[in-house]
Amino acid sequence: MSLSINLPLILAVAFVSTASPGPATLAIADTAMQAGRRAGLTLALGVVTGSLMWSIAAALGLAAVMASSAWALEVLRYAGGAYLMLLALKSARSAIVVPLAAPPSRASTSRNYIKGLALHLTNPKAILFFGSLYTLGLSAETSHAELALVIAVVGLQSTLIFTGYAWLFSNRRLAQGYGRLRRWFDGVFAVLFAGASLKILTARLTP
Structure with missing residues:
Protein backbone atom coordinates (compact mmCIF):
# COMPACT_ATOMS: atom_id res chain seq x y z
CA MET A 1 0.00 0.00 0.00
CA SER A 2 1.44 3.37 -1.02
CA LEU A 3 1.12 6.19 1.48
CA SER A 4 0.47 9.83 0.68
CA ILE A 5 2.69 10.83 3.62
CA PRO A 23 13.67 22.32 28.65
CA ALA A 24 11.96 18.92 28.66
CA THR A 25 15.16 16.87 28.45
CA LEU A 26 16.79 19.10 31.09
CA ALA A 27 13.89 18.56 33.48
CA ILE A 28 13.90 14.80 32.88
CA LEU A 43 7.85 13.29 34.43
CA ALA A 44 8.79 11.95 30.99
CA LEU A 45 5.29 10.52 30.57
CA GLY A 46 3.87 13.96 31.42
CA VAL A 47 6.03 15.47 28.69
CA VAL A 48 4.89 12.76 26.26
CA THR A 49 1.25 13.51 27.08
CA GLY A 50 1.77 17.20 26.38
CA SER A 51 3.55 16.36 23.13
CA LEU A 52 0.69 14.08 22.08
CA MET A 53 -1.87 16.79 22.86
CA TRP A 54 -0.04 19.31 20.67
CA SER A 55 0.35 16.66 17.97
CA ILE A 56 -3.37 15.94 17.89
CA ALA A 57 -4.15 19.67 17.94
CA ALA A 58 -1.89 20.17 14.93
CA ALA A 59 -3.48 17.25 13.11
CA LEU A 60 -6.94 18.73 13.70
CA GLY A 61 -5.86 22.06 12.28
CA LEU A 62 -5.68 23.86 15.62
CA ALA A 63 -2.01 24.59 15.00
CA ALA A 64 -2.96 26.98 12.20
CA VAL A 65 -5.47 28.70 14.45
CA MET A 66 -2.93 29.07 17.26
CA ALA A 67 -0.22 30.25 14.90
CA SER A 68 -2.48 32.97 13.50
CA SER A 69 -3.46 34.12 16.97
CA ALA A 70 -0.70 36.40 18.22
CA TRP A 71 -2.18 36.81 21.69
CA ALA A 72 -2.46 33.05 22.24
CA LEU A 73 1.19 32.55 21.37
CA GLU A 74 2.17 35.43 23.62
CA VAL A 75 0.25 33.91 26.53
CA LEU A 76 2.06 30.62 25.97
CA ARG A 77 5.38 32.44 25.63
CA TYR A 78 5.10 34.22 28.98
CA ALA A 79 3.61 31.23 30.77
CA GLY A 80 6.39 28.96 29.51
CA GLY A 81 9.12 31.49 30.25
CA ALA A 82 7.79 32.08 33.76
CA TYR A 83 7.56 28.36 34.47
CA LEU A 84 11.12 27.73 33.32
CA MET A 85 12.35 30.67 35.39
CA LEU A 86 10.59 29.16 38.41
CA LEU A 87 12.48 25.91 37.83
CA ALA A 88 15.69 27.93 37.53
CA LEU A 89 15.05 29.66 40.86
CA LYS A 90 14.27 26.33 42.56
CA SER A 91 17.50 24.83 41.25
CA ALA A 92 19.47 27.92 42.29
CA ARG A 93 17.99 27.78 45.79
CA SER A 94 18.89 24.09 46.03
CA ALA A 95 22.45 24.91 44.94
CA ILE A 96 22.82 27.65 47.55
CA VAL A 97 20.98 26.22 50.54
CA VAL A 98 22.70 23.30 52.25
CA PRO A 99 20.20 20.74 53.65
CA LEU A 100 20.41 20.47 57.42
CA ALA A 101 19.87 16.75 57.78
CA ALA A 102 17.61 14.66 55.58
CA PRO A 103 17.60 15.15 51.81
CA PRO A 104 14.64 17.03 50.33
CA SER A 105 11.49 14.94 49.97
CA ARG A 106 10.69 13.65 46.53
CA ALA A 107 7.70 15.01 44.70
CA SER A 108 4.70 12.73 44.40
CA THR A 109 4.07 10.78 41.22
CA SER A 110 1.17 13.03 40.25
CA ARG A 111 3.24 16.19 40.79
CA ASN A 112 6.03 14.90 38.59
CA TYR A 113 3.54 14.01 35.87
CA ILE A 114 1.87 17.43 36.06
CA LYS A 115 5.29 19.11 36.00
CA GLY A 116 6.17 17.33 32.76
CA LEU A 117 2.77 18.06 31.24
CA ALA A 118 2.93 21.75 32.16
CA LEU A 119 6.47 22.00 30.82
CA HIS A 120 5.39 20.92 27.34
CA LEU A 121 1.97 22.57 27.19
CA THR A 122 3.49 25.98 28.01
CA ASN A 123 6.11 25.71 25.29
CA PRO A 124 4.88 27.96 22.45
CA LYS A 125 7.31 26.43 19.98
CA ALA A 126 5.73 22.99 20.39
CA ILE A 127 2.51 23.90 18.59
CA LEU A 128 4.48 25.67 15.85
CA PHE A 129 6.77 22.66 15.49
CA PHE A 130 3.95 20.16 15.07
CA GLY A 131 2.12 22.47 12.70
CA SER A 132 5.17 22.81 10.47
CA LEU A 133 5.99 19.10 10.83
CA TYR A 134 2.62 17.98 9.50
CA THR A 135 2.67 20.58 6.75
CA LEU A 136 6.07 19.26 5.71
CA GLY A 137 5.21 15.58 5.51
CA LEU A 138 1.51 15.44 4.68
CA SER A 139 -0.43 16.12 1.49
CA ALA A 140 -3.97 16.99 0.52
CA GLU A 141 -4.60 13.30 -0.21
CA THR A 142 -3.70 12.18 3.32
CA SER A 143 -6.49 10.05 4.78
CA HIS A 144 -7.69 10.03 8.37
CA ALA A 145 -6.12 6.60 8.85
CA GLU A 146 -2.74 7.85 7.62
CA LEU A 147 -3.00 10.90 9.87
CA ALA A 148 -3.73 8.66 12.84
CA LEU A 149 -0.70 6.55 11.88
CA VAL A 150 1.54 9.62 11.92
CA ILE A 151 0.25 10.71 15.33
CA ALA A 152 0.77 7.21 16.75
CA VAL A 153 4.26 6.69 15.33
CA VAL A 154 5.51 10.16 16.29
CA GLY A 155 4.03 9.64 19.76
CA LEU A 156 5.76 6.27 20.12
CA GLN A 157 9.07 7.75 19.03
CA SER A 158 8.73 10.60 21.52
CA THR A 159 7.88 8.14 24.29
CA LEU A 160 11.00 6.07 23.58
CA ILE A 161 13.23 9.15 23.50
CA PHE A 162 11.94 10.87 26.64
CA THR A 163 11.72 7.70 28.74
CA GLY A 164 15.14 6.75 27.39
CA TYR A 165 16.53 9.96 28.85
CA ALA A 166 14.94 9.07 32.20
CA TRP A 167 16.54 5.60 32.15
CA LEU A 168 19.91 7.02 31.12
CA PHE A 169 20.13 9.74 33.76
CA SER A 170 18.82 7.51 36.55
CA ASN A 171 21.90 5.32 36.12
CA ARG A 172 23.36 4.46 39.54
CA ARG A 173 26.74 6.04 38.79
CA LEU A 174 25.14 9.26 37.62
CA ALA A 175 22.87 9.29 40.66
CA GLN A 176 25.86 8.77 42.96
CA GLY A 177 27.73 11.51 41.13
CA TYR A 178 24.74 13.79 41.60
CA LEU A 198 15.14 33.88 28.39
CA LYS A 199 15.36 32.19 25.00
CA ILE A 200 11.60 31.66 24.93
CA LEU A 201 10.83 35.14 26.24
CA THR A 202 13.07 36.85 23.69
CA ALA A 203 12.42 34.52 20.74
CA ARG A 204 10.56 35.78 17.72
CA LEU A 205 7.72 33.35 17.21
CA THR A 206 7.13 33.42 13.49
CA PRO A 207 4.17 31.26 12.40
Missing part, protein backbone atom coordinates in the same frame (compact mmCIF):
# COMPACT_ATOMS: atom_id res chain seq x y z
CA ASN A 6 6.45 11.14 3.88
CA LEU A 7 6.77 9.18 7.11
CA PRO A 8 10.60 8.86 7.13
CA LEU A 9 10.93 12.63 6.75
CA ILE A 10 8.41 13.30 9.53
CA LEU A 11 10.14 10.86 11.90
CA ALA A 12 13.61 12.22 11.11
CA VAL A 13 12.59 15.83 11.79
CA ALA A 14 10.67 14.82 14.93
CA PHE A 15 13.64 12.78 16.19
CA VAL A 16 16.08 15.67 15.86
CA SER A 17 13.70 18.06 17.60
CA THR A 18 12.77 15.65 20.41
CA ALA A 19 16.26 14.30 21.12
CA SER A 20 17.94 17.71 21.07
CA PRO A 21 18.68 19.23 24.51
CA GLY A 22 15.83 21.47 25.62
CA ALA A 29 17.65 14.56 33.48
CA ASP A 30 17.46 16.72 36.61
CA THR A 31 14.55 14.75 38.07
CA ALA A 32 15.99 11.33 37.20
CA MET A 33 19.36 12.07 38.81
CA GLN A 34 17.84 13.77 41.84
CA ALA A 35 14.78 11.64 42.60
CA GLY A 36 15.40 8.38 40.76
CA ARG A 37 14.17 6.43 37.77
CA ARG A 38 10.49 6.27 38.71
CA ALA A 39 10.26 10.04 39.16
CA GLY A 40 12.12 10.63 35.89
CA LEU A 41 9.89 8.24 33.98
CA THR A 42 6.74 9.81 35.45
CA GLY A 179 24.75 13.03 45.32
CA ARG A 180 28.40 14.04 45.64
CA LEU A 181 28.15 17.09 43.37
CA ARG A 182 24.54 18.06 44.04
CA ARG A 183 25.14 21.78 44.45
CA TRP A 184 27.22 21.99 41.26
CA PHE A 185 24.60 20.09 39.28
CA ASP A 186 21.82 22.29 40.64
CA GLY A 187 23.82 25.39 39.79
CA VAL A 188 24.30 24.22 36.21
CA PHE A 189 20.61 23.34 35.86
CA ALA A 190 19.66 26.75 37.26
CA VAL A 191 21.72 28.44 34.53
CA LEU A 192 20.33 26.18 31.81
CA PHE A 193 16.70 26.62 32.88
CA ALA A 194 17.18 30.39 33.11
CA GLY A 195 18.78 30.40 29.65
CA ALA A 196 15.87 28.41 28.21
CA SER A 197 13.43 30.82 29.85
Whole structure:
Protein backbone atom coordinates (compact mmCIF):
# COMPACT_ATOMS: atom_id res chain seq x y z
CA MET A 1 0.00 0.00 0.00
CA SER A 2 1.44 3.37 -1.02
CA LEU A 3 1.12 6.19 1.48
CA SER A 4 0.47 9.83 0.68
CA ILE A 5 2.69 10.83 3.62
CA ASN A 6 6.45 11.14 3.88
CA LEU A 7 6.77 9.18 7.11
CA PRO A 8 10.60 8.86 7.13
CA LEU A 9 10.93 12.63 6.75
CA ILE A 10 8.41 13.30 9.53
CA LEU A 11 10.14 10.86 11.90
CA ALA A 12 13.61 12.22 11.11
CA VAL A 13 12.59 15.83 11.79
CA ALA A 14 10.67 14.82 14.93
CA PHE A 15 13.64 12.78 16.19
CA VAL A 16 16.08 15.67 15.86
CA SER A 17 13.70 18.06 17.60
CA THR A 18 12.77 15.65 20.41
CA ALA A 19 16.26 14.30 21.12
CA SER A 20 17.94 17.71 21.07
CA PRO A 21 18.68 19.23 24.51
CA GLY A 22 15.83 21.47 25.62
CA PRO A 23 13.67 22.32 28.65
CA ALA A 24 11.96 18.92 28.66
CA THR A 25 15.16 16.87 28.45
CA LEU A 26 16.79 19.10 31.09
CA ALA A 27 13.89 18.56 33.48
CA ILE A 28 13.90 14.80 32.88
CA ALA A 29 17.65 14.56 33.48
CA ASP A 30 17.46 16.72 36.61
CA THR A 31 14.55 14.75 38.07
CA ALA A 32 15.99 11.33 37.20
CA MET A 33 19.36 12.07 38.81
CA GLN A 34 17.84 13.77 41.84
CA ALA A 35 14.78 11.64 42.60
CA GLY A 36 15.40 8.38 40.76
CA ARG A 37 14.17 6.43 37.77
CA ARG A 38 10.49 6.27 38.71
CA ALA A 39 10.26 10.04 39.16
CA GLY A 40 12.12 10.63 35.89
CA LEU A 41 9.89 8.24 33.98
CA THR A 42 6.74 9.81 35.45
CA LEU A 43 7.85 13.29 34.43
CA ALA A 44 8.79 11.95 30.99
CA LEU A 45 5.29 10.52 30.57
CA GLY A 46 3.87 13.96 31.42
CA VAL A 47 6.03 15.47 28.69
CA VAL A 48 4.89 12.76 26.26
CA THR A 49 1.25 13.51 27.08
CA GLY A 50 1.77 17.20 26.38
CA SER A 51 3.55 16.36 23.13
CA LEU A 52 0.69 14.08 22.08
CA MET A 53 -1.87 16.79 22.86
CA TRP A 54 -0.04 19.31 20.67
CA SER A 55 0.35 16.66 17.97
CA ILE A 56 -3.37 15.94 17.89
CA ALA A 57 -4.15 19.67 17.94
CA ALA A 58 -1.89 20.17 14.93
CA ALA A 59 -3.48 17.25 13.11
CA LEU A 60 -6.94 18.73 13.70
CA GLY A 61 -5.86 22.06 12.28
CA LEU A 62 -5.68 23.86 15.62
CA ALA A 63 -2.01 24.59 15.00
CA ALA A 64 -2.96 26.98 12.20
CA VAL A 65 -5.47 28.70 14.45
CA MET A 66 -2.93 29.07 17.26
CA ALA A 67 -0.22 30.25 14.90
CA SER A 68 -2.48 32.97 13.50
CA SER A 69 -3.46 34.12 16.97
CA ALA A 70 -0.70 36.40 18.22
CA TRP A 71 -2.18 36.81 21.69
CA ALA A 72 -2.46 33.05 22.24
CA LEU A 73 1.19 32.55 21.37
CA GLU A 74 2.17 35.43 23.62
CA VAL A 75 0.25 33.91 26.53
CA LEU A 76 2.06 30.62 25.97
CA ARG A 77 5.38 32.44 25.63
CA TYR A 78 5.10 34.22 28.98
CA ALA A 79 3.61 31.23 30.77
CA GLY A 80 6.39 28.96 29.51
CA GLY A 81 9.12 31.49 30.25
CA ALA A 82 7.79 32.08 33.76
CA TYR A 83 7.56 28.36 34.47
CA LEU A 84 11.12 27.73 33.32
CA MET A 85 12.35 30.67 35.39
CA LEU A 86 10.59 29.16 38.41
CA LEU A 87 12.48 25.91 37.83
CA ALA A 88 15.69 27.93 37.53
CA LEU A 89 15.05 29.66 40.86
CA LYS A 90 14.27 26.33 42.56
CA SER A 91 17.50 24.83 41.25
CA ALA A 92 19.47 27.92 42.29
CA ARG A 93 17.99 27.78 45.79
CA SER A 94 18.89 24.09 46.03
CA ALA A 95 22.45 24.91 44.94
CA ILE A 96 22.82 27.65 47.55
CA VAL A 97 20.98 26.22 50.54
CA VAL A 98 22.70 23.30 52.25
CA PRO A 99 20.20 20.74 53.65
CA LEU A 100 20.41 20.47 57.42
CA ALA A 101 19.87 16.75 57.78
CA ALA A 102 17.61 14.66 55.58
CA PRO A 103 17.60 15.15 51.81
CA PRO A 104 14.64 17.03 50.33
CA SER A 105 11.49 14.94 49.97
CA ARG A 106 10.69 13.65 46.53
CA ALA A 107 7.70 15.01 44.70
CA SER A 108 4.70 12.73 44.40
CA THR A 109 4.07 10.78 41.22
CA SER A 110 1.17 13.03 40.25
CA ARG A 111 3.24 16.19 40.79
CA ASN A 112 6.03 14.90 38.59
CA TYR A 113 3.54 14.01 35.87
CA ILE A 114 1.87 17.43 36.06
CA LYS A 115 5.29 19.11 36.00
CA GLY A 116 6.17 17.33 32.76
CA LEU A 117 2.77 18.06 31.24
CA ALA A 118 2.93 21.75 32.16
CA LEU A 119 6.47 22.00 30.82
CA HIS A 120 5.39 20.92 27.34
CA LEU A 121 1.97 22.57 27.19
CA THR A 122 3.49 25.98 28.01
CA ASN A 123 6.11 25.71 25.29
CA PRO A 124 4.88 27.96 22.45
CA LYS A 125 7.31 26.43 19.98
CA ALA A 126 5.73 22.99 20.39
CA ILE A 127 2.51 23.90 18.59
CA LEU A 128 4.48 25.67 15.85
CA PHE A 129 6.77 22.66 15.49
CA PHE A 130 3.95 20.16 15.07
CA GLY A 131 2.12 22.47 12.70
CA SER A 132 5.17 22.81 10.47
CA LEU A 133 5.99 19.10 10.83
CA TYR A 134 2.62 17.98 9.50
CA THR A 135 2.67 20.58 6.75
CA LEU A 136 6.07 19.26 5.71
CA GLY A 137 5.21 15.58 5.51
CA LEU A 138 1.51 15.44 4.68
CA SER A 139 -0.43 16.12 1.49
CA ALA A 140 -3.97 16.99 0.52
CA GLU A 141 -4.60 13.30 -0.21
CA THR A 142 -3.70 12.18 3.32
CA SER A 143 -6.49 10.05 4.78
CA HIS A 144 -7.69 10.03 8.37
CA ALA A 145 -6.12 6.60 8.85
CA GLU A 146 -2.74 7.85 7.62
CA LEU A 147 -3.00 10.90 9.87
CA ALA A 148 -3.73 8.66 12.84
CA LEU A 149 -0.70 6.55 11.88
CA VAL A 150 1.54 9.62 11.92
CA ILE A 151 0.25 10.71 15.33
CA ALA A 152 0.77 7.21 16.75
CA VAL A 153 4.26 6.69 15.33
CA VAL A 154 5.51 10.16 16.29
CA GLY A 155 4.03 9.64 19.76
CA LEU A 156 5.76 6.27 20.12
CA GLN A 157 9.07 7.75 19.03
CA SER A 158 8.73 10.60 21.52
CA THR A 159 7.88 8.14 24.29
CA LEU A 160 11.00 6.07 23.58
CA ILE A 161 13.23 9.15 23.50
CA PHE A 162 11.94 10.87 26.64
CA THR A 163 11.72 7.70 28.74
CA GLY A 164 15.14 6.75 27.39
CA TYR A 165 16.53 9.96 28.85
CA ALA A 166 14.94 9.07 32.20
CA TRP A 167 16.54 5.60 32.15
CA LEU A 168 19.91 7.02 31.12
CA PHE A 169 20.13 9.74 33.76
CA SER A 170 18.82 7.51 36.55
CA ASN A 171 21.90 5.32 36.12
CA ARG A 172 23.36 4.46 39.54
CA ARG A 173 26.74 6.04 38.79
CA LEU A 174 25.14 9.26 37.62
CA ALA A 175 22.87 9.29 40.66
CA GLN A 176 25.86 8.77 42.96
CA GLY A 177 27.73 11.51 41.13
CA TYR A 178 24.74 13.79 41.60
CA GLY A 179 24.75 13.03 45.32
CA ARG A 180 28.40 14.04 45.64
CA LEU A 181 28.15 17.09 43.37
CA ARG A 182 24.54 18.06 44.04
CA ARG A 183 25.14 21.78 44.45
CA TRP A 184 27.22 21.99 41.26
CA PHE A 185 24.60 20.09 39.28
CA ASP A 186 21.82 22.29 40.64
CA GLY A 187 23.82 25.39 39.79
CA VAL A 188 24.30 24.22 36.21
CA PHE A 189 20.61 23.34 35.86
CA ALA A 190 19.66 26.75 37.26
CA VAL A 191 21.72 28.44 34.53
CA LEU A 192 20.33 26.18 31.81
CA PHE A 193 16.70 26.62 32.88
CA ALA A 194 17.18 30.39 33.11
CA GLY A 195 18.78 30.40 29.65
CA ALA A 196 15.87 28.41 28.21
CA SER A 197 13.43 30.82 29.85
CA LEU A 198 15.14 33.88 28.39
CA LYS A 199 15.36 32.19 25.00
CA ILE A 200 11.60 31.66 24.93
CA LEU A 201 10.83 35.14 26.24
CA THR A 202 13.07 36.85 23.69
CA ALA A 203 12.42 34.52 20.74
CA ARG A 204 10.56 35.78 17.72
CA LEU A 205 7.72 33.35 17.21
CA THR A 206 7.13 33.42 13.49
CA PRO A 207 4.17 31.26 12.40
